[in-house]
Amino acid sequence: MKTIIDAALAMLRPHMTISLGGGSNVSKLAQEIATVHNLPLTICTPSELTKLKCEQLGLSVSPLSQITSVDFAFDGCDSADYQLNLLKSNGGIHTLEKIYAQTATEYIILTPFSRIKPQLDHRVPLTLEVLADAVSQVLQLTSHLGLKAQQRKDQTVASFARTPNGNRLIDCYAVSWQNIENLNFELRQFNGVVGTSYFSNTATAIITTLDNKEVKLIRKGDLK
Template identity: 40%
Template sequence: MAIKQAIVAQALPLIKAGMVVGFGGGTTVGELVRQAANHVNDITVVTPSPTTRQLATVLGYTVISPAYCDRIDIAFDGCDQLDHHGNALKSGGGIHTAEKIIASLADEYWLLTVKDRLVDQFDPQTPLVLEVLPTAFALVMQTVSDLGGQATVRTAANRDGFTLSDQGNLLIDCHFPTYEHLSALNQELVATAGVVETSYFDRLVTNAILGDADHQQVTTLF
């Protein structure tokens, strides 16, 4: 059994009939969405991911917008990095604001990832991503520089121009020499006018299912 399927097999029993379930993006979560359709289809799905929303709709789930949902029983997502305290960086997809809304609504927020992404300290090669109002562009770029970082506006690979969030905001990738004080750095950036959200998930994770491909083992973080 591939490690992705093993992770999904451990996550499946957490989903019960009648639940409101949040599903994020990524291939592992997508596999969980598919398998859950065979396990228990009587759930309501909330998702920040257009790809996951389309898949869930095709599979026959009831899908509702987070805008009209005030509570989620359990949510599943992936991550780029995860520390031993349950903090996470989710920088790749550019939908971290919507993902944080799902995480904040959820009674339980589980990450599904490989054990290689569990770190003692976050690797600064993974950017801290900011969703930023276009009018705050210059302010945010200067603030990142003042905090010792380098900021780059994310551009689209298949069109001329910037990559925009679903809300029409800029995505700015920030690299810092170290993430030793990431929580404090994150607070500084969140407090900057025009920053909608960052890709650092501070104390939002309930638990994580970690797959070890080398040993074909699956464990939980806590």
């Protein structure tokens, strides 16, 4: 039976340049790429864990500074709406993922169909990457905007979570993300906010598995 990973792999051609983001589906795609012979690719990644996975599989990873363009950037998401807007919050590397996405001709999301809804899932936070000195001010702003927010704690050590850039993460929750465009705009403009986990008009396609097990590539306008 064809899978999301099979569909992504079928898009690749020799000598393409691809970016592999974070998440379990991207990790599975890396595993499949490593098994294919005669498919030379240039690979880059915004994820330290994906870089390690690729190296363990014998796949060479190039720094983005050596790459001028990317054919396909593959990534996962925590929530997507019918307009292909995304929340990519749990991994905490959204700022780097946006940099790689903007380099790509196609930014393709690999995700279960259960994560695609008419509106973004309010249970998934809007996550902010914030300079440490600005945390208290940003928390005041989120309260003013009617959001419930908290600084993310590290799950392995007694410390706050930090991004690869050394910054803090603030998770913001709302009753609904119907107004996320305006909220995101207000937050992005605030000094000390480095980036947010809301990806608006960034994804060009989603590869998913429908309820009937059919693998489908969805583009903007396909879902009503």
